[in-house]
Amino acid sequence: MKDLIIAINSGSSSLKFQIYQFPEEKLVVKGLFERIGLSEAMDLTYSLADKKSSHLVIGTTHEDAVRFLLRFLIKQHIVSDLSEITGVGHRVAHGGEFFPGSCLIDSDVLEKIKSLSHLAPLHNPINIMGIEAFQKNLPNCPQAAVFDTSFHQTMPEENYVYPLPYTLYKEEGIRRFGFHGTSHQYVATEASKTLGKKIEELKIVSCHLGNGASICAIKEGRSVMTSMGFTPLAGLMMGTRCGDIDPSILTYLSREKHMSIEEIEKMMNQDSGFKGVSLISSDTRDVEEAYKKGEPQAKLAMNMFCGRVKQTIGAYAAELGGIDLLIFTAGIGENSALIRQLSCEGLTFLGITIDPEKNQQNHSIINQEAGQAVVMVVPTNEELMIVRETNQLIEQ
Numbered sequence: 001m002k003d004l005i006i007a008i009n010s011g012s013s014s015l016k017f018q019i020y021q022f023p024e025e026k027l028v029v030k031g032l033f034e035r036i037g038l039s040e041a042m043d044l045t046y047s048l049a050d051k052k053s054s055h056l057v058i059g060t061t062h063e064d065a066v067r068f069l070l071r072f073l074i075k076q077h078i079v080s081d082l083s084e085i086t087g088v089g090h091r092v093a094h095g096g097e098f099f100p101g102s103c104l105i106d107s108d109v110l111e112k113i114k115s116l117s118h119l120a121p122l123h124n125p126i127n128i129m130g131i132e133a134f135q136k137n138l139p140n141c142p143q144a145a146v147f148d149t150s151f152h153q154t155m156p157e158e159n160y161v162y163p164l165p166y167t168l169y170k171e172e173g174i175r176r177f178g179f180h181g182t183s184h185q186y187v188a189t190e191a192s193k194t195l196g197k198k199i200e201e202l203k204i205v206s207c208h209l210g211n212g213a214s215i216c217a218i219k220e221g222r223s224v225m226t227s228m229g230f231t232p233l234a235g236l237m238m239g240t241r242c243g244d245i246d247p248s249i250l251t252y253l254s255r256e257k258h259m260s261i262e263e264i265e266k267m268m269n270q271d272s273g274f275k276g277v278s279l280i281s282s283d284t285r286d287v288e289e290a291y292k293k294g295e296p297q298a299k300l301a302m303n304m305f306c307g308r309v310k311q312t313i314g315a316y317a318a319e320l321g322g323i324d325l326l327i328f329t330a331g332i333g334e335n336s337a338l339i340r341q342l343s344c345e346g347l348t349f350l351g352i353t354i355d356p357e358k359n360q361q362n363h364s365i366i367n368q369e370a371g372q373a374v375v376m377v378v379p380t381n382e383e384l385m386i387v388r389e390t391n392q393l394i395e396q
């Protein structure tokens with residue numbers, strides 16, 4: 001009897017899955033359905049036993065994808081019976097103040113996730129579709145919700161309330177939530193393990209730098225501050241998102257340029273960040289290439305991005321009273337030696353140094369030996385965190 005747990009991440013036109021065998025935490029198969037709902041068929045790409053394959057799957061909904069996935073598991077002899085799947089863990093974008101941790105899904109939990117849809121209109125409704133598709137097609141299998149926001153529920157009030165009229169928090173729930181919690185928690189846990197230390201012993205700053213980017217300050221194993229806010233638009237400059245700007249720019253654009261709310265939202269979410277400033281691309285690989293050729297607009301974008309990362313690391317050093325461990329993760333954090341180097345330049349006064357060679361070679365530990373803070377590159381793995389959390393909840 002196998003003990004398999006599935007991690008599910010449903011997006012508006014995609015559904016990602018990874019299946020792990022427990023207790024070994026061995027990845028058995030992973031894959032991605034794409035172009036869901038865009039025509040009569042969707043694309044499935046998957047890796048099984050290190051072999052990549054792709055398929056065209058007839059169907060138009062997330063439920064069609066789930067039904068196909070379950071049939072596929074039997075056909076590929078990954079399971080002989082669906083009862084070998086002992087749990088399904090879903091990534092859920094927003095848990096609001098309801099969920100300080102992951103939880104098994106029952107009708108009450110599902111209602112609460114639905115009630116938070118106004119806070120994450122692009123994500124929660126799609127996550128719910130994934131959950132309901134599994135409830136229908138695998139009704140006896142326990143399902144868990146793992147929230148992007150939960151890890152940050154430990155922030156102190158002074159760090160999550162905005163300096164707006166307090167009634168906006170009390171009556172409307174407008175506050176900093178923070179996102180990427182699963183990733184920050186995972187890399188901080190893994191890095192502490194690698195160092196042979198307890199996470200509780202370390203003052204940690206975790207930099208999740210991908211297309212979306214956020215930084216988190218972790219003290220005694222808990223998030224105490226993070227750069228994303230009420231929405232994932234806040235904080236650092238990102239691939240296409242502006243991050244923190246003077247809020248009066250919005251009212252100015254509305255009043256003086258007669259831009260609509262929709263136009264302003266699109267500008268801030270889709271046309272800003274690296275894309276907006278570099279005038280080249282939202283992808284840092286393209287911007288880096290232009291930067292190395294001395295292209296001025298690329299240089300400006302890189303300096304702005306790395307400057308904001310550096311300023312946030314400095315602010316969080318102040319929040320924590322120093323840094324023992326600085327972590328870089330996600331697409332940019334794991335791959336861009338240049339961005340890691342520029343972001344840490346001038347931080348020697350905080351004990352943060354970078355060894356150029358180790359950095360260039362993407363070593364796991366990249367600080368100079370004399371540096372007081374450990375600087376690490378840690379590949380994130382949100383799916384592994386999701387199946388671990390699901391497994392724990394099932395075993396309780």
Ligand code: ADP
Binds near residue numbers: 210330
């Ligand atoms: P998300 O999950 O938020 O979509 P990822 O964590 O996958 O993002 O990161 C994607 C980004 O990582 C890409 O937009 C690209 O800018 C960056 N990236 C990936 N590989 C490299 C690389 N080798 N060098 C620099 N940047 C990279």
